Amino acid sequence: MRPHVATAMGVAVALVATLGACSENTGESATVDTGRQQTGVIATDPKDSLGPAPAVAGARAGGTVTVIRETPISHLDPQRTYSFVGLMVSPLFARFLTTWKDDGEGNLVLVGDLAETPGTDVNDDCKVWEFTIKDGVKFEDGRPVTAKEIGYGIARSFDPDLTGGPTYLQEWLADTPQYDTAWDFRANRNALPPGLSTPDEKTLRFEFAKPRCDLPFAVSLPTTAPLPPDRDTGINLGHAPFSSGPYRVSRYQAGVEVVLERNEHWDAATDPVRHQYPDRFVWTFGSTPDAAVNRVIADNGTDQSALSWDYVPASLVSRVAGDAGLRSRTVLSPTPSANQLLINNQRVTDLRVRQALNYAIDRQGLVKVLGGQHVAAPMSTLMPSATIGHQPYDAYPAGPNGDLDKARELLGGQTPELVLGAADSSAEQRQATQLKGNLERAGFRITIRNIPADAKLDEIKRKDNPWDLYLGSWAADWPSGASILPVLYDGRSIKATGNSNQAYFDDPAINAEFDRILALPPAEQAAEWAELDERIMREHAPVVPLYVDVAYLVHGSKVGGVFVSSVFGYPSFVNAHVKP
Structure with a gap:
């Protein structure tokens, strides 16, 4: 900030x-x-x-x-x-x-x-x-x-x-x-x-x-x-x-x-x-999230003053949410961790294709696959709501389940063939499968290519990675657009490896805006980041905002x-x- x-x-x-x-x-x-x-x-x-x-x-x-x-x-x-x-x-x-x-x-x-x-x-x-x-x-x-x-x-x-x-x-x-x-x-x-x-x-x-x-x-x-x-x-x-x-x-x-x-x-x-x-404070390690949550639910002995650090896993969400007796013992909040469908702008160069991806996306379906409203909340902006200066908008309004007709209109009869790189973890494979079905209904042809989960982050940070789409997330170090937008979308930062700009988006006019806003007093920056957030999405659609994690x-x-x-x-x- x-x-x-x-x-x-x-x-x-x-x-x-x-x-x-x-x-x-x-x-x-x-x-x-x-x-x-x-x-x-x-x-x-x-x-x-x-x-x-x-x-x-x-x-x-x-x-x-x-x-x-x-x-x-x-x-x-x-x-x-x-x-x-x-x-x-x-x-x-x-x-x-x-x-x-x-x-x-x-x-x-x-x-x-x-x-x-x-x-x-x-x-x-x-x-x-x-x-x-x-x-x-x-x-x-x-x-x-x-x-x-x-x-x-x-x-x-x-x-x-x-x-x-x-x-x-x-x-x-x-x-x-x-x-x-x-x-x-x-x-x-x-x-x-x-x-x-x-x-x-x-x-x-x-x-x-x-x-x-x-x-x-x-x-x-x-x-x-x-x-x-x-x-x-x-x-x-x-x-x-x-x-x-x-x-x-x-x-x-x-x-x-x-x-x-x-x-x-x-x-x-x-x-x-x-x-x-x-x-x-005593930190203990080794219990799976399911085991930890079950221990805390049981509320016996020293576990009466215990907390499960890991979020309630999807397998137990319905049980915890449906138990009225647990409501006084739960904490529920959206987080600043934002998740996007990253578009490799080096490979997907047609703006209309990127816009069609944004119109096609079925956020409600994706949230359901993730485990529901206790796990994720849909978002349509680059900055999550926990960012100082955030203003809500939807550059590609398509309702909770996407506007497939608008996506097809933008594609104009094309059937873009895109490769979706996905970690081989069970959670990301479920998301990838949902996204594939969702986007193919809009006219895309999606091929899922698996990436070892422990190598995925390093791989998508490579400028020459071979995928058109991949899932990404970002949590800022402090709640300001300054620790989100320039970090993720300044094209001057792109290098051979280790990129935070994993959309490989580079626009000189937007880069100049980063410099201009960063030099402003703080009371002026907040509104400027919100305006730039929307401008980037409307003019360039470099990613598809998906959801914020819910704690x-x-x-x-x-x-x-x-x-x-x-x-x-x-x-x-x-x-x-x-x-x-």
């Missing part, structure tokens, strides 16, 4: 938004709210960034929250964290320069976390930013967190041995995607990368060659977690991260269990979002305060507590 933060105190820069509802467990009948209007703001009054976080009604201290998950967390090193599970668990033991206040109903405020505010744009041009670090924030051994340790955390993200995390800060500071060749962390462990400095213990300064107006949002990611150099264990840090948050990792058993217990040196007065209600979670009867993050679409634990 490339924000331009006002420097005057007492100001909040408003960003009008249409955010998908983040529905907390209320006991009411579960429905998916996809049309509620909300507002996102960037807070610059230091009071908004102060703690303590407002008390959660009915919450008390004590107890253990257990999170059941099928697959292990790969590691807990903040600078290497980029998975949804990592992004949701890391705030329990790590703090970042900024963070999001999320009220559980989709309303967002970006506030200072380690910093007193979300940053100062020193010269009002987004090239020089300063963050003043709060007093009173401490590590788990009682040492104070200063700008030096935050700077070191960012510096170690340049280490090529510590890959996997976001690379925004590294690329922006180095002014090149090849950041690890521009500055060698291993040869400069006692220094900071060019452009990053700590004028004093309370000040962290960024200087960029180009405007980076979305820096306050980028520094909300775990890259900015602080670390003293003497506690850096390199690739092993993920086994025992050094805490600056309300909890510390007391046990890490790879592939089996992670236990977090209270950090006695965490000060609630410095923290605007987190609480420290449970005595501990459908079930928890034990003693779990309280869990809601779906409107930023990442997975359970947030900042308000979690154990009921009596």
